Amino acid sequence: xxxxxxxxxxxxxxxxxxxxxxxxxxxxxxxxxxxxxxxxxxxxxxxxxxxxxxxxxxxxxxxxxxxxxxxxxxxxxxxxxxxxxxxxxxxxxxxxxxxxxxxxxxxxxxxxxxxxxxxxxxxxxxxxxxxxxxxxxxxxxxxxxxxxxxxxxxxxxxxxxxxxxxxxxxxxxxxxxxxxxxxxxxxxxxxxxxxxxxxxxxxxxxxxxxxxxxxxxxxxxxxxxxxxxxxxxxxxxxxxxxxxxxxxxxxxxxxxxxxxxxxxxxxxxxxxxxxxxxxxxxxxxxxxxxxxxxxxxxxxxxxxxxxxxxxxxxxxxxxxxxxxxxxxxxxxxxxxxxxxxxxxxxxxxxxxxxxxxxxxxxxxxxxxxxxxxxxxxxxxxxxxxxxxxxxxxxxxxxxxxxxxxxxxxxxxxxxxxxxxxxxxxxxxxxxxxxxxxxxxxxxxxxxxxxxxxxxxxxxxxxxxxxxxxxxxxx
Amino acid sequence: xxxxxxxxxxxxxxxxxxxxxxxxxxxxxxxxxxxxxxxxxxxxxxxxxxxxxxxxxxxxxxxxxxxxxxxxxxxxxxxxxxxxxxxxxxxxxxxxxxxxxxxxxxxxxxxxxxxxxxxxxxxxxxxxxxxxxxxxxxxxxxxxxxxxxxxxxxxxxxxxxxxxxxxxxxxxxxxxxxxxxxxxxxxxxxxxxxxxxxxxxxxxxxxxxxxxxxxxxxxxxxxxxxxxxxxxxxxxxxxxxxxxxxxxxxxxxxxxxxxxxx
Numbered sequence: 088x089x090x091x092x093x094x095x096x097x098x099x100x101x102x103x104x105x106x107x108x109x110x111x112x113x114x115x116x117x118x119x120x121x122x123x124x125x126x127x128x129x130x131x132x133x134x135x136x137x138x139x140x141x142x143x144x145x146x147x148x149x150x151x152x153x154x155x156x157x158x159x160x161x162x163x164x165x166x167x168x169x170x171x172x173x174x175x176x177x178x179x180x181x182x183x184x185x186x187x188x189x190x191x192x193x194x195x196x197x198x199x200x201x202x203x204x205x206x207x208x209x210x211x212x213x214x215x216x217x218x219x220x221x222x223x224x225x226x227x228x229x230x231x232x233x234x235x236x237x238x239x240x241x242x243x244x245x246x247x248x249x250x251x252x253x254x255x256x257x258x259x260x261x262x263x264x265x266x267x268x269x270x271x272x273x274x275x276x277x278x279x280x281x282x283x284x285x286x287x288x289x290x291x292x293x294x295x296x297x298x299x300x301x302x303x304x305x306x307x308x309x310x311x312x313x314x315x316x317x318x319x320x321x322x323x324x325x326x327x328x329x330x331x332x333x334x335x336x337x338x339x340x341x342x343x344x345x346x347x348x349x350x351x352x353x354x355x356x357x358x359x360x361x362x363x364x365x366x367x368x369x370x371x372x373x374x375x376x377x378x379x380x381x382x383x384x385x386x387x388x389x390x391x392x393x394x395x396x397x398x399x400x401x402x403x404x405x406x407x408x409x410x411x412x413x414x415x416x417x418x419x420x421x422x423x424x425x426x427x428x429x430x431x432x433x434x435x436x437x438x439x440x441x442x443x444x445x446x447x448x449x450x451x452x453x454x455x456x457x458x459x460x461x462x463x464x465x466x467x468x469x470x471x472x473x474x475x476x477x478x479x480x481x482x483x484x485x486x487x488x489x490x491x492x493x494x495x496x497x498x499x500x501x502x503x504x505x506x507x508x509x510x511x512x513x514x515x516x517x518x519x520x521x522x523x524x525x526x527x528x529x530x531x532x533x534x535x536x537x538x539x540x541x542x543x544x545x546x547x548x549x550x551x552x553x554x555x556x557x558x559x560x561x
Numbered sequence: 562x563x564x565x566x567x568x569x570x571x572x573x574x575x576x577x578x579x580x581x582x583x584x585x586x587x588x589x590x591x592x593x594x595x596x597x598x599x600x601x602x603x604x605x606x607x608x609x610x611x612x613x614x615x616x617x618x619x620x621x622x623x624x625x626x627x628x629x630x631x632x633x634x635x636x637x638x639x640x641x642x643x644x645x646x647x648x649x650x651x652x653x654x655x656x657x658x659x660x661x662x663x664x665x666x667x668x669x670x671x672x673x674x675x676x677x678x679x680x681x682x683x684x685x686x687x688x689x690x691x692x693x694x695x696x697x698x699x700x701x702x703x704x705x706x707x708x709x710x711x712x713x714x715x716x717x718x719x720x721x722x723x724x725x726x727x728x729x730x731x732x733x734x735x736x737x738x739x740x741x742x743x744x745x746x747x748x749x750x751x752x753x754x755x756x757x758x759x760x761x762x763x764x765x766x767x768x769x770x771x772x773x774x775x776x777x778x779x780x781x782x783x784x785x786x787x788x789x790x791x792x793x794x795x796x797x798x799x800x801x802x803x804x805x806x807x808x809x810x811x812x813x814x815x816x817x818x819x820x821x822x823x
Contacts, residue, residue, distance in 0.1 A: 093783075093784045094784060094809050094810055094812060096780070097777070097780045097781060097784060097798070097809060098806060098809060098810065100776070100780060101777060101795075101798035101799055101801075101806075102801075104773040104776065104777065104799060105800075105801060107769065107773065108769050108770055108773055108799065112770065112799060112800060116653070116763075116770075116796065116800075117653070119763050119764065119767075120688050120691055120692065121688060123691055123761070123764065124684055124685075124687035124690075124691055125684055127687055127725045127726070127761075128684035128687055129684075130725065131683070131718040131719075131721050131722040131725065132683055132684075132715055132717050132718075133716045133717075133718075134714055134716070135715070135716045286657040286658050287658055373602045374681075374709060379736070
């Protein structure tokens with residue numbers, strides 16, 4: 088019968104036998120499996136008639152993964168997707184803002200004053216929490232509701248593995264795993280999901296590289312920032328007819344820079360902290376499948392859009408309250424927010440940002456989604472603008488891009504500030520959810536710290552360099 | 562993704578979908594646990610959604626499911642809990658997703674393991690199927706993506722395949738909800754023991770290996786009487802699989818023996 092002694096015996100015997108069989112047990116075993124599989128399938132599968140003469144899959148693959156056309160087509164597709172998103176989201180965003188902010192907000196304020204709510208409660212709940220939520224919904228819902236279905240359609244069609252195929256050789260040259268292309272693609276949706284997706288990579292070394300660099304895949308919480316800033320500052324440089332396309336181009340450029348950084352950092356890591364061999368793998372290119380449009384619309388709305396939006400709202404609630412509080416609690420005549428901005432300003436301006444942006448990034452660690460509302464509110468606060476928003480500490484929406492531009496001007500923004508904000512939005516610490524996910528996946532404080540701190544330091548460095556170049560050239 | 566339950570078919574007792582009640586994530590008091598295994602991108606998640614009514618995101622790329630998804634359904638008189646395992650090409654290496662799949666099939670003791678394979682790439686998919694059959698002897702082969710196989714003008718002798726593998730084989734096209742009723746029936750038959758599988762076991766070509774295996778299997782069967790996959794355990798021990806070595810050392814393996822055989 089079974090006893091501990093008995094069990095140890097079995098293990099000892101296994102070790103002895105292992106030596107007798109020799110090293111190639113694994114290969115022998117695989118060979119037997121393959122032989123059996125081949126034998127069975129030979130017996131049961133027959134081909135009826137000729138193969139269809141025109142093979143769609145192969146023809147498409149020849150184009151989409153071709154050496155010359157693969158990359159340009161990827162760029163074109165990405166640009167078109169962003170362009171449709173940017174130009175399609177404007178109108179619904181404005182309508183939502185009009186409804187939630189111009190109509191509901193004053194209504195709520197009136198209700199509150201009729202009910203005799205104390206000013207601080209009314210401010211905290213309606214000017215803080217409600218407006219934060221309203222902002223997040225009106226800014227994020229339309230682009231997400233357009234972008235996610237488009238992306239999901241491409242995914243359903245079978246395009247993502249082709250992207251991985253195109254990028255594979257570059258990842259290998261960077262000393263990383265080709266499958267990192269898949270976790271990176273996932274990161275374009277959500278970095279926390281991308282970090283989990285790195286599980287498909289077998290080797291711990293390459294998996295760590297994938298986890299650390301996933302943050303350079305621009306997650307959807309950061310698109311609204313990119314899209315808004317690109318529209319206001321970059322699109323404005325072009326003639327109106329081209330503005331949409333130029334803005335989309337700027338966003339694509341930032342996304343591409345993220346991919347480049349992914350390669351660069353993977354390369355650097357695999358030559359310093361995470362040295363090792365590149366492991367081989369096989370990537371199956373699945374057949375192209377006609378996407379089921381209605382179902383895709385449904386699932387991408389439920390699984391992605393609503394999921395991400397809900398997350399943003401959940402984080403916006405405490406952030407809205409917090410911003411209202413630091414905007415309204417005063418220490419020696421100045422609000423806490425103004426103190427903090429004044430403290431951060433010298434350093435921030437030196438690296439081509441401003442104190443408002445850095446403070447916003449500190450407040451927005453839980454969720455990148457609330458960066459823009461926070462920045463707008465803090466700018467109004469610190470520039471002591473009047474007649475915009477509803478007084479101090481109020482997150483507001485400006486459906487009119489020109490009005491948003493005015494605020495940025497009042498805050499002393501320049502084209503440099505805008506470019507650096509776009510860069511810093513790409514290169515900064517992951518959000519707290521992602522940091523926690525990295526910790527859970529790696530189980531290591533060290534790698535969690537590396538993944539969190541490396542990008543911030545890099546981001547500050549990049550902003551500094553760009554600012555110096557700007558000042559030299561400008 | 563609605564099962565077509567209208568028309569004359571729905572009232573016919575042969576149309577089993579009429580008896581399917583999708584429970585979503587409600588899996589309380591399950592009578593049977595079903596595992597969904599298979600290569601990446603064979604439509605496991607689509608089968609999962611068709612059975613549970615959940616809408617787990619499906620995507621046309623390998624490696625989409627890296628974590629387990631669970632759901633439930635009622636079919637006939639039984640409650641089923643179904644676990645969607647990460648798609649893997651094999652159960653022999655040690656990446657996180659393969660280990661999740663392997664450990665669940667072995668230690669989670671599912672009542673039925675449904676192996677979802679791509680009918681148009683049968684040979685490659687059978688590699689995994691054969692490995693699963695080494696671990697468990699209660700399995701159903703879901704021959705999915707039959708629509709694509711047809712498009713590629715492939716004809717598959719389903720009965721012969723079932724005979725070769727020793728388990729029920731059900732052709733399906735889960736995206737179109739084709740074959741789901743038959744799949745349910747096969748799952749029920751294996752779960753209730755109405756159908757007893759005689760799974761195909763891999764024949765080893767190496768004489769040395771065979772002898773070593775025989776010796777270890779004999780030992781294992783003494784130490785863990787009733788162990789149904791002693792040959793596979795022996796193989797893993799020979800390969801020095803840390804998780805299996807641990808299971809032998811701690812005696813955890815004894816817990817895998819079917820109660821009525823112990």
